[in-house]
Structures are given as C-alpha cells and as structure tokens.
Amino acid sequence: MSAPTAKPGLWTAVRELPSNVWSSVFRNPLPSTDLERAQTSFTNFFLHLHPVKVNRNTLRPAYTLGLGLISLFLFLILVVTGVLLMFYYVPSTTQAYDRMLDLRGTVAFGIFLRNMHRWSAHGMVAMVFLHMCRVFLTGAYKKPREFNWVLGVVLLLVTLFLSFTGYLLPWDQLAFWAITVGTSIAGYAPLVGSQMKFLLLGDTTVGQEALLRFYVLHVAVLPAVLTLLVAIHFWRIRKDGGLSRPESKPAADAGVVKIRIEPQKRVFGLQGFVRGPFTKIGNVPDDSVYSWPNLLLAELFVFVLTVSLILVVSLAFNAPLEQPVNVMHPPNPAKAPWYFLGLQEMVSYSAFWGGIGVPTVFVLLLFLAPYIERDPKGVGRWFARERLLANTVFLTLVVLNVIFIIVGTFFRGPNWTFVSPF
Numbered sequence: 001m002s003a004p005t006a007k008p009g010l011w012t013a014v015r016e017l018p019s020n021v022w023s024s025v026f027r028n029p030l031p032s033t034d035l036e037r038a039q040t041s042f043t044n045f046f047l048h049l050h051p052v053k054v055n056r057n058t059l060r061p062a063y064t065l066g067l068g069l070i071s072l073f074l075f076l077i078l079v080v081t082g083v084l085l086m087f088y089y090v091p092s093t094t095q096a097y098d099r100m101l102d103l104r105g106t107v108a109f110g111i112f113l114r115n116m117h118r119w120s121a122h123g124m125v126a127m128v129f130l131h132m133c134r135v136f137l138t139g140a141y142k143k144p145r146e147f148n149w150v151l152g153v154v155l156l157l158v159t160l161f162l163s164f165t166g167y168l169l170p171w172d173q174l175a176f177w178a179i180t181v182g183t184s185i186a187g188y189a190p191l192v193g194s195q196m197k198f199l200l201l202g203d204t205t206v207g208q209e210a211l212l213r214f215y216v217l218h219v220a221v222l223p224a225v226l227t228l229l230v231a232i233h234f235w236r237i238r239k240d241g242g243l244s245r246p247e248s249k250p251a252a253d254a255g256v257v258k259i260r261i262e263p264q265k266r267v268f269g270l271q272g273f274v275r276g277p278f279t280k281i282g283n284v285p286d287d288s289v290y291s292w293p294n295l296l297l298a299e300l301f302v303f304v305l306t307v308s309l310i311l312v313v314s315l316a317f318n319a320p321l322e323q324p325v326n327v328m329h330p331p332n333p334a335k336a337p338w339y340f341l342g343l344q345e346m347v348s349y350s351a352f353w354g355g356i357g358v359p360t361v362f363v364l365l366l367f368l369a370p371y372i373e374r375d376p377k378g379v380g381r382w383f384a385r386e387r388l389l390a391n392t393v394f395l396t397l398v399v400l401n402v403i404f405i406i407v408g409t410f411f412r413g414p415n416w417t418f419v420s421p422f
C-alpha cells in the first residue's frame with residue numbers, strides 16, 4: 001500500500017498560487033522541442049487556429065505583404081474603439097452632432113478614440129482592396145482557392161458598406177451630403193433602384209430613419225456578418241492547404257527514401273517505397289517550419305506595426321468634423337466618400353452606366369475570375385509571365401478606378417467642373 005501523499009499546507013498553496021494558476025491556463029511550458037511546439041499549437045485556443053506547421057515561402061513578407069493580417073488587425077481596432085465610442089454616441093439627429101463635439105471637448109481621450117476609429121476605417125478599406133490586388137497578382141485565387149476568393153469579394157463589399165454606414169453617424173455636413181450622393185447612386189439601378197434606396201433610408205431622403213438604420217447596420221449587423229465571413233475565410237485557408245505558393249520542385253532523388261541511422265552514420269536507400277503526394281518523405285523538399293514561433297512572431301510584428309501606425313496617425317491628424325447638417329445648404333460639389341468617388345466621377349458621364357452598369361460588370365468579373373481563368377500555371381509568384389493577360393486586364397481596371405478616384409477627389413470643383421488643385 002502506497003503512503004498517502006501529504007496535503008499541501010496553506011503557505012505552500014499561497015506560494016505556488018501564481019505557477020498553479022498559470023499552468024491551469026497554459027498546460028504546456030514554453031516550448032523548446034518540436035513536439036512541444038506542436039503541442040502548444042494544439043492546446044491553445046488562439047494558436048489552435050493555426051496549423052502546426054506552415055510553408056516557409058508563405059512567411060516571406062514580400063509575398064503576402066501582410067495585407068490580409070493588417071486588414072484583420074484594423075478590423076479588431078475598429079471593434080474595440082467602436083464599442084468605446086458607443087458609450088457616448090446617440091443615433092439621433094438632434095443629439096449625434098453634439099456628441100461629436102463632446103468627444104472633442106469633454107470626454108477624456110474622446111478625440112483620440114474617434115481619430116483611431118476613423119483612420120482605421122479608411123485604412124481597412126484601402127488594405128482590403130490592396131490585399132485583393134495581391135491575391136490576384138499572385139494568382140492565389142485559382143483552384144482550390146476559388147471559393148475563398150468569392151468569399152473575399154463579399155468581404156470587400158461588406159467592408160465598403162460598413163465604412164459607408166459609419167460615414168453618416170457624425171451627422172455633419174460632410175456626412176449628410178456624402179450619404180445623400182452615395183444613396184442617390186444606388187437609386188439609379190433600374191426597376192429596384194428607388195425601392196432599394198427607400199429600404200436603406202427608411203424614407204425618401206436622409207433623415208432620422210436613415211440615421212437609425214445606418215447605426216444598426218454599422219454597430220451590429222455588418223460587424224457580425226464580417227466576423228462570421230472572416231472566420232470562414234480563415235478556415236478555408238487551412239482547408240485549401242495553407243497559403244498559395246509556387247509548386248515545389250521534386251527533389252532530385254524523388255521516390256528514394258533515405259533513412260539515416262545516426263550512431264553508425266550509414267545511409268540506406270529504399271527504392272520506390274513511397275510515391276504520390278507525400279511531401280514529408282523524399283518526393284519534395286520539406287519547406288515547412290513550426291507555426292510557433294515563426295508564424296506567431298510574424299503576426300506579432302504586423303500587429304505592433306499596425307497599431308503603432310494608427311496611433312501615430314491619430315496623434316497627428318484629427319478626424320474631420322464640419323458644420324452641423326443644414327439640408328438647405330448643400331456644399332458645391334457634394335462628394336461621396338473617397339472610395340466611391342470613382343463611381344461618382346463615372347456617374348457624371350452617365351448616371352446608369354457610371355453608377356450601376358460598369359460597377360456591376362466589374363463586381364461580376366471579380367466573382368467569376370477564378371472560374372473563367374482556370375489555367376493552373378503561374379500560381380504563388382508575383383506577376384508570373386504565364387498570367388500576363390489576366391494581370392494586365394486586372395491592373396488596367398484597378399488603375400482606371402484609382403485615376404477616377406484621384407480626379408474626383410482633387411480635380412472636381414463647383415458643379416463638378418474640372419479644377420486644378422495646384
């Protein structure tokens with residue numbers, strides 16, 4: 001019979017409290033062997049979202065440019081600052097603007113909070129767009145990642161809509177007229193245009209109903225939808241075999257399994273032992289590294305960089321706040337938010353084609369791209385020669401959009417006439 005173990009005394013329990021609490025949360029010590037690195041990825045909820053190992057190529061900063069991660073971190077900053085802003089904001093046409101003034105004047109760090117939220121929102125629109133460009137230009141949308149690309153296009157649209165709904169909330173002249181212009185573009189859609197506009201505004205013009213609808217969409221519906229879609233997006237990355245990468249070249253000794261027996265330093269060759277898609281043994285070089293600490297450090301670096309940049313920009317520049325809404329005095333010209341200025345510029349040539357026709361064709365092309373361009377060559381490399389045509393078409397459309405946005409932002413004056421900003 002084994003001797004009963006002594007019950008630890010109170011003093012021992014107190015002394016060991018920190019280490020016991022720590023080990024009850026984190027079951028493994030900081031990993032120092034490969035087995036422990038794998039276990040750490042398995043047993044920690046957040047790390048469990050990562051695979052145990054990732055391909056070395058996908059960690060190269062020059063490949064992804066970290067744009068997807070930056071988009072994610074900006075979204076997280078938006079959620080945190082957005083929730084804090086909700087403690088002060090009231091979605092009422094009589095109070096919203098005053099609350100903005102309070103944030104500026106009386107709430108501790110209020111203006112800083114608003115700056116962070118505003119600049120992160122603009123940043124997220126830009127980064128999600130650039131992330132889409134990186135995915136296209138590296139051919140990463142092709143089989144088996146077609147569906148994740150489609151999800152990505154939906155994510156881009158939701159991000160734009162999320163930013164658009166937030167634009168109205170300060171209830172100043174900028175907000176009111178930008179949304180008036182933006183929603184009138186939606187009204188150009190044939191047959192359903194005016195119904196869609198009414199559904200969005202809850203009225204025929206922008207007013208209290210619109211403010212409430214935009215608020216609910218902005219703080220509840222769209223963030224929830226985006227969170228769910230991002231979760232599926234990440235899950236798909238793993239199911240699609242990790243990030244895209246150039247096809248690994250078979251090793252010179254493919255099909256030959258070498259077993260090295262250390263003490264005797266003897267090498268045996270087993271001809272034709274393993275064939276097929278076994279990446280570990282002989283067929284292709286094993287380019288994978290453990291997620292802990294390689295991927296984790298890369299993520300931490302991007303996180304610190306993103307947060308630091310937003311902090312610096314928010315310290316240096318204040319989010320705009322113009323005069324309170326005056327429905328009798330539209331600014332001339334009234335401009336949509338910058339990311340819709342390309343549309344507004346096109347609308348100035350043709351309301352239907354600029355506002356509805358061209359954007360619809362563009363979005364449809366985006367959705368269908370992986371199902372139209374199916375040649376598996378040139379995946380995992382920037383500007384691969386094999387994808388010259390697809391990349392040229394895509395870049396032409398992107399550059400045109402950017403040019404229209406620049407013209408709309410800087411070169412359009414009263415009555416949408418051409419002016420020089422210089």
Ligand code: HEM
Nearest residue numbers: 064066067068069071072132140149152153155156243244
């Ligand atoms: C809220 C928006 C988005 C977030 C947070 C997000 C996040 C990410 C992250 C973290 C990655 C892995 C690393 C990287 O490429 O940076 C990724 C990969 C990917 N994303 Fe996104 N993404 C978003 C929107 C989009 C959009 C708009 C598209 C395309 C239209 C897209 C398509 C893809 C594809 C196909 C991959 C796999 C790429 C590969 O295998 O190389 N994503 N995304």
